[in-house]
Amino acid sequence: MKDLGKVMTDIVYVGQLGLDMVVPVILCLGVSYYLHNYLHLGVWVFIPGLILGLGGGAMSFKRFYYRIAMKGTKKRNTKELGVPVFSKHE
Numbered sequence: 001m002k003d004l005g006k007v008m009t010d011i012v013y014v015g016q017l018g019l020d021m022v023v024p025v026i027l028c029l030g031v032s033y034y035l036h037n038y039l040h041l042g043v044w045v046f047i048p049g050l051i052l053g054l055g056g057g058a059m060s061f062k063r064f065y066y067r068i069a070m071k072g073t074k075k076r077n078t079k080e081l082g083v084p085v086f087s088k089h090e
Contacts, residue, residue, distance in 0.1 A: 016064070017061065017064055020057070020060040020061065021057040021058075021060060021061055023057075024052075024053050024054075024055075024057045025050070025054060026053070027053065027056075028050065028052045028053030029049050029050060032045045032046045032048075032049030
């Protein structure tokens, strides 16, 4: 039964990763479509929309990867390391 849980978790991760990477591209291209059709901008507006969408998808992938890769690890405490902190919130 443990293997089934791991398989289901991995399937959910793959689905979430796919959505995290595709949704920014679709949203940016949708905004580009709106700008092209309703504000009568040129076709060139799709190029920055695609670039911004791909950048958003890449950042989303990076956050997802770090969240999965760092799962189960403890965060380092700056007080224990002796790192000077220049914040008034201590």
